[in-house]
Amino acid sequence: MNFGKLQLNEEVARRLSAAVDSGTLSHAVLLTGGTEKERKELSVLLAQALLCTNQPTPCLKCDVCKKIKNGIHPDIIITSGEAGKQRSIKIDTIRDIRQRAYIMPNEAPYQIFIILEASGMGEEAQNALLKILEEPPVTARFILASRSRDDFRQTILSRVTPFAISEDSGQAAGEKENAKAAKAATDIFTALLSKNEYKIMLSTGALEKDKKTFKAALEKMILMLRNSVVGKYNDSAFSDSVEMRFSQAYSAKEIIDMQNVLKTLIADADKNANDNLLVTRLATELAGCIEQNGR
Ligand SMILES: [Zn+2]
CATH class of the missing domain: 3.40.50.300 (P-loop containing nucleotide triphosphate hydrolases)
Structure with missing residues (x-):
């Protein structure tokens, strides 16, 4: 630029x-x-x-x-x-x-x-x-x-x-937090692409003990999921991105189920639910959205 x-x-x-x-x-x-x-x-x-x-x-x-x-x-x-x-x-x-x-x-x-x-x-x-x-x-x-x-x-x-x-020191802190949330969101997406429950569990670990980053990462994932849905109809929209690979790996229903899991967790985080429990739920509930052959 x-x-x-x-x-x-x-x-x-x-x-x-x-x-x-x-x-x-x-x-x-x-x-x-x-x-x-x-x-x-x-x-x-x-x-x-x-x-x-x-x-x-x-x-x-x-x-x-x-x-x-x-x-x-x-x-x-x-x-x-x-x-x-x-x-x-x-x-x-x-x-x-x-x-x-x-x-x-x-x-x-x-x-x-x-x-x-x-x-x-x-x-x-x-x-x-x-x-x-x-x-x-x-x-x-x-x-x-x-x-x-x-x-x-x-x-x-x-x-x-x-x-x-x-x-601006306040800004610098905000940017750091934002970068941390973005990295966590991308890591979780990458783990989800592997469809391996253990990897998904490991990827969410970065969000433990930090509710602010937890919520920010979930907000980012909701947007990324939205992009993945858009990617289903417009394959040049996010070429080469993790969102695009996601849109190829998952059905619209799976993606929407994941969005709902994230929205519920954000609402629960606002209600001051136990942080570490939220992180565990994030991993298991996201993995639960993945449709397995023969299930
Ligand atoms: Zn110009």
């Missing part, structure tokens, strides 16, 4: 580039730190990078890049709150975004909703946004930008991939 003149923390630039270049950037990202101007620049640059077809992306010269820069691309919808001013983003604005997200894009493969200074969302607006982050249409992407991850409820944070423009 080409960052133009924007100065970014090296590690963040590397992670963003890797995600954009491999087409694996999550459907919702949160950009924090830096100045308001930097957050806006990076949001626009990221939208360009996602839609520009030249390499390295964005080229900043093609029609798509220019339209986005000039704010006239029909599939880029930008909303902005006022920094630090609660409720400067109205709940109706978020409801409009939700409705619009289900409409087909005009010319791009998907619509990108950019919410700048997203701290302007009050609790109601955050709840409204959460609904669409939980069940996002495949044709919608979200870029949230704000001063700090502390501006958001945990439920929102668990649905977005965070990137900090500059150093």
